[in-house]
Amino acid sequence: MAKCSICGKSAHFGHNVSHSNRKTNAVWKANVKSVRVKVNGGNKRMNVCTSCLKSGLVERA
Numbered sequence: 411m412a413k414c415s416i417c418g419k420s421a422h423f424g425h426n427v428s429h430s431n432r433k434t435n436a437v438w439k440a441n442v443k444s445v446r447v448k449v450n451g452g453n454k455r456m457n458v459c460t461s462c463l464k465s466g467l468v469e470r471a
Contacts, residue, residue: 412442414459416467446471 413420419440425433441460445468446453453471462468 412439413457414440414442414462415456416458416462419459419461 419442421440422438424436424438426436427433442457443460443463444455445458445463447456447458448454448469448471449456456468458468463470
């Protein structure tokens with residue numbers, strides 16, 4: 411499952427509700443990208459959400 415290695419953001423579960431109030435299962439996945447990140451002087455491939463990339467919490471290699 412897609413989960414951010416930095417903030418832990420992952421999928422949320424719930425229901426899609428139709429106009430007639432029928433409920434079906436729904437999954438809203440986090441926007442997670444596999445990127446190369448600088449960690450302890452080396453490069454490492456991690457799953458990072460786009461909000462962590464945009465906010466500068468990680469430095470891309």
